[in-house]
Amino acid sequence: MSTVLFVYAKGGPPLGYALSRVAARSAVHLLALSTLPPTVAASAERRCASVRTATGPERGDLVSLIVSRAQAVGADAVITFSEYAVVAVAEACEKLGLAGAGASCALARDKRLMRRTWGRRGISQPRFRPVADERELHDAAAELRLPLLLKAAWSAGSTAHRIIRSAEEVPAAWQRAREVMAESAELGYAELHVADAGADFLVEEIVPGTAGGWFDQPGWGDYVSVEGVVVDGVFRPVCLSGRMPTVEPFTERAGITPAALPTDAQQRVVALAREAVDALGLENCGTHTEIKLGADGRMWVIETAARFGGAMTVPQIEEVFGLDLIGMLVDHLLGRPVTWPARALTPQEARGAAGSFVVLAVDGAGDAWPDRRRWDFPTVRDAVPLSAGSRLSVVAENSLPDGSPVPVYDPAAGANTMAALCLLSAADPETVLQDFRTLMDALPSVLPQAESHKETETDAETKTETKTETKTEKAEKDEKDGQCKAETVEARS
Numbered sequence: 165m166s167t168v169l170f171v172y173a174k175g176g177p178p179l180g181y182a183l184s185r186v187a188a189r190s191a192v193h194l195l196a197l198s199t200l201p202p203t204v205a206a207s208a209e210r211r212c213a214s215v216r217t218a219t220g221p222e223r224g225d226l227v228s229l230i231v232s233r234a235q236a237v238g239a240d241a242v243i244t245f246s247e248y249a250v251v252a253v254a255e256a257c258e259k260l261g262l263a264g265a266g267a268s269c270a271l272a273r274d275k276r277l278m279r280r281t282w283g284r285r286g287i288s289q290p291r292f293r294p295v296a297d298e299r300e301l302h303d304a305a306a307e308l309r310l311p312l313l314l315k316a317a318w319s320a321g322s323t324a325h326r327i328i329r330s331a332e333e334v335p336a337a338w339q340r341a342r343e344v345m346a347e348s349a350e351l352g353y354a355e356l357h358v359a360d361a362g363a364d365f366l367v368e369e370i371v372p373g374t375a376g377g378w379f380d381q382p383g384w385g386d387y388v389s390v391e392g393v394v395v396d397g398v399f400r401p402v403c404l405s406g407r408m409p410t411v412e413p414f415t416e417r418a419g420i421t422p423a424a425l426p427t428d429a430q431q432r433v434v435a436l437a438r439e440a441v442d443a444l445g446l447e448n449c450g451t452h453t454e455i456k457l458g459a460d461g462r463m464w465v466i467e468t469a470a471r472f473g474g475a476m477t478v479p480q481i482e483e484v485f486g487l488d489l490i491g492m493l494v495d496h497l498l499g500r501p502v503t504w505p506a507r508a509l510t511p512q513e514a515r516g517a518a519g520s521f522v523v524l525a526v527d528g529a530g531d532a533w534p535d536r537r538r539w540d541f542p543t544v545r546d547a548v549p550l551s552a553g554s555r556l557s558v559v560a561e562n563s564l565p566d567g568s569p570v571p572v573y574d575p576a577a578g579a580n581t582m583a584a585l586c587l588l589s590a591a592d593p594e595t596v597l598q599d600f601r602t603l604m605d606a607l608p609s610v611l612p613q614a615e616s617h618k619e620t621e622t623d624a625e626t627k628t629e630t631k632t633e634t635k636t637e638k639a640e641k642d643e644k645d646g647q648c649k650a651e652t653v654e655a656r657s
Contacts, residue, residue, distance in 0.1 A: 166189070166190040167193065167213075167237055168193070168242070168243060168497075169193050169230070169239035169243070170182075170183065170193070170212075170243055170244070171246075172197060173249040175321070176244075177478045177490070178479075178559055179200065179204050180201075180204040181490075182245050183212070184211065185488055185490035185491045185494070186243065186490060187211045187212070189491050190498065193212060193214045193233070193237040195216055195229075197246075197248075197356055213237070230252060231260055239262070241498050242260065242264065243493070243494065243497060247273070247320040247471060247474070248355050248356045249356050250265060250272075250449070251358065253265070254267070254269035254470070263448045264447065264448055265470040266446055269449070273318065274317050274318060275366055276364065278467060278468065282465060288464050290369045291368065292367065292369070293367055295367050297338075301314065301328075301365075302331065305367070308367065308368075310329060310330065312328045313326070313327055314327075314338070314365060314366075314367045315365065315366060316362065316365055317365055318358065318362070320469075321474070321579035322410075322414050322416060323576075324576060325341075325578060326576055342362075343576075347577065351580060371458060372458055373387060373458055374386050374457065374459050376459070377460070379406075379424055383601060385408050385409045386409070388404050388433060389407075389419070389473060390404055390433060390434055390453045391472065392441070392452075394446040395504060397447050399441045399451065400504045401507065402485075402504075404422060404423040405419050405421045405422065405477060406419070406420045406421075406424060406597075408601075411524060411573070413575055415578040416522065417604075418600050419475060419480070421519065421593075422485075424593040433455055433457075433463065436455060437465070439465075440453055441453060441468055450471050450493060451469065452468070452469045452471065452473040452474075453468040454467055475520045476520035476559065479587070480519065483515075483518045483589060484517055485513065516589060517591070519590075519596040520559075520588075521585070521588065523539065523586065524573050524581065524583070525537070525570045525571065525581070526573045527604065528604055532573060533608040535614075537607070538614045539564050539583045539584050540567060540611060540612055542566065543611060544558075544607070548607075551590060551598060551599055553590065553591055556587070556603075558585070558586050558587075570614070588600065
């Protein structure tokens with residue numbers, strides 16, 4: 165039987181879901197670079213031939229650690245689905261002579277290198293400048309067109325994003341972005357291989373996105389993602405996912421599979437994604453490419469990752485298109501034949517639709533809820549009226565326990581201040597979008613109130629403390645036993 169070394173770190177599809185798909189194809193040895201979620205720790209022990217958690221000094225040379233562990237277990241393939249570990253795993257595969265993302269993987273991780281590569285190819289993207297300190301940020305703000313978006317070069321999940329509307333905002337933006345990267349590192353959401361990656365930033369012009377002219381239904385966000393895979397250096401698009409509008413600055417609120425784009429528009433989006441992926445020279449890996457949509461058919465590539473989309477993107481694809489992308493990639497890395505889609509699949513080929521919704525304490529306009537609330541999925545299940553036939557569930561692995569205070573939303577921290585991740589299945593993407601709008605509007609009134617309190621610290625400090633406290637509560641929760649997949653609690657429609 166073939167053997168796979170699964171390198172786990174935070175981010176990516178839920179561990180339970182991913183692990184079950186890998187284990188169905190091979191013997192699995194788990195190398196954990198982050199603490200295992202309590203909801204799947206017990207089942208991981210049963211599913212895996214071994215589970216090793218790497219902490220302390222041994223993580224200093226991550227590539228050597230992965231190589232030595234792969235050799236010790238006789239791995240025929242090494243895989244990860246975490247943004248924070250893709251570069252280390254790619255380099256380890258190169259040393260081991262195994263199929264992987266390839267030597268250019270860092271181009272799909274460091275946004276500065278990514279943008280420079282695209283610039284040399286003339287690929288449509290926002291104008292940008294790398295910035296290493298506050299002075300360089302001031303210089304860039306004087307050269308580029310305001311407003312600007314400051315972002316960390318190695319971040320994920322919209323962490324440390326700051327909008328700069330005037331030169332006077334540069335010092336505060338620079339300070340807060342660096343603070344958030346340090347806070348994220350403490351929570352385990354940081355690059356694991358490149359030293360001091362949290363200090364690397366770039367700033368870019370905010371292009372004028374619009375969903376108008378692209379979607380027939382109002383309420384869609386102005387960007388999409390092309391989900392795909394690179395197989396022996398050839399990009400194979402799988403499908404498109406759409407979004408709801410982001411929360412300022414650009415925090416994702418919901419992803420919906422498939423995106424309800426007309427066929428001709430989808431083809432043009434895929435063509436641009438192909439240019440972007442091909443330019444990076446990847447070899448064998450999942451891909452997730454985000455593209456901003458503008459007026460009169462204009463498009464800009466925002467970024468590409470050398471891994472599958474995070475949150476529930478991969479489970480959504482399996483539900484609506486019947487493709488187990490994780491299992492298919494494992495088979496390919498092990499040298500087995502795999503039949504990939506001949507082209508990007510369309511909504512007409514989907515079996516319904518599915519979407520993931522991030523619970524944030526802001527309304528549709530991005531304004532904070534009027535008071536503090538406690539997360540409680542049973543209440544949401546019973547009180548929110550969804551469309552006939554729709555099914556709502558909560559992804560326990562990515563959610564706070566029922567009764568936990570919903571963190572105050574911090575624009576700089578992005579998804580770090582989420583309370584829960586929900587999955588919804590419905591007849592079509594338009595219904596998913598409608599139900600998510602209903603859910604978003606209902607949450608601040610149906611969730612139980614948290615105990616009143618007076619904030620005596622800054623909003624940023626309060627948000628960070630809340631996140632840390634609730635993570636501790638989550639770790640202390642009894643481990644749930646069950647199948648190694650995204651554990652959900654089904655709701656009434």
